[in-house]
Amino acid sequence: MLEHGGNLRDAALRFGRDDWLDLSTGINPHWYPAPALPGNAWHRLPEADPELALAAAAYYGAPLMLPVAGTQAAIQALPRLRMPSRVTVAAPSYAEHAHHWNDHGHTLTQTSYEALGAAVANSDVMVICNPNNPTGASVPAAQLLQWADQLAARGGWLVVDEAFGDTAQHNSIAAHSGRPGLIVLRSVGKFFGLAGIRLGFVAAHADLLRDLADLLGPWAVSGPAQHIALAALRDRTWQEHTLDQLLASGERLHQLLAAHDIHSAGTALFQWWSEERAEAFWQHMAERGIWVRLFKQAARGIRLGLPPDEEGWQRLETALNEWTNKEHT
Secondary structure, three states: OOOOOOOHHHHHHHHOOOOOEEOOOOOOOOOOOOOOOOOOOOOOOOOOOHHHHHHHHHHHOOOOEEEEOOHHHHHHHHHHHOOOOEEEEEEOOOHHHHHHHOOOOOEEEEEEHHHHHHHHHHOOEEEEEOOOOOOOOOOOHHHHHHHHHHHHOOOOEEEEEOOOHHHHHHHOOHHHOOOOOEEEEEEOOOOOOOHHHOOEEEEOOHHHHHHHHHHHOOOOOOHHHHHHHHHHHHOHHHHHHHHHHHHHHHHHHHHHHHOOOOOOEEOOOEEEEEOOOHHHHHHHHHOOOEEOEEEOOOOOEEEEEOOOOHHHHHHHHHHHHHHHHHHOO
16 A cells, blocks of 8 residues: 555554654644434445535535545546546656556556646546645646646546645636546545545546446445535535634744745645655654654655644644754754
């Protein structure tokens, strides 16, 4: 399996402590307060609740949406719905996309965000995280729709992973996902802080959603996950408050890093920067009980999520002060 953030068991085994400040994911640390479950929630088979798909379509602004067991389920399944194709995956990005498109007879190319426009002509499928994980880079919606039209004209797909799109909804293309060849992935885990319920949505043309549902099979999403998500997707008051809170916290994190001469970019949920001494920074933080995401490959750098409380912010600031002092001695 590929490495991901949130692996606190690994942190505890390696560094022998249990007081971790986990900044290794881009998940909202203030999760949606899950409502009480019906008494039979764990007894009944999880029939698909049509109200959930309707609530998701209203929240994300899409014509049709299919609930799936986290966007990971769709990422693994989509490559199985096409004959061998020329696939371009934007890089660096969420590694599971390239990992799964590399199978099933496809020819994979990983291309920088700057070179995506030139890659359209030689691709049958393009996969883009927007905004990107881990760098926060984004492509304007108008540009994505132009590429989608070019690909669809020859039977191709544009897959846009908007898992971190809730705080940048103005740049979402979910509203256009009814057209053939455009597939948009959305996640409940990031903005709502509900990664544990394993729920995401796919917005696409009805024919593709039908094929995907057939491939994933019955009972794809648990009953408790459906119940909790339905409440979260309908709770406009919580959503508006949380959006304001995350935008302020994201800017606070950006400014905190800038005060330590770290020039970062990202979203309201995380910051990322290229770091020459990435392993040393990761080690420095881990020794202080702060778990950050280390990227070792071509995108050599660090990603930081949001602290959950003021004590966490102070812990992070102290560790950054010590890092800066160490670097300047």
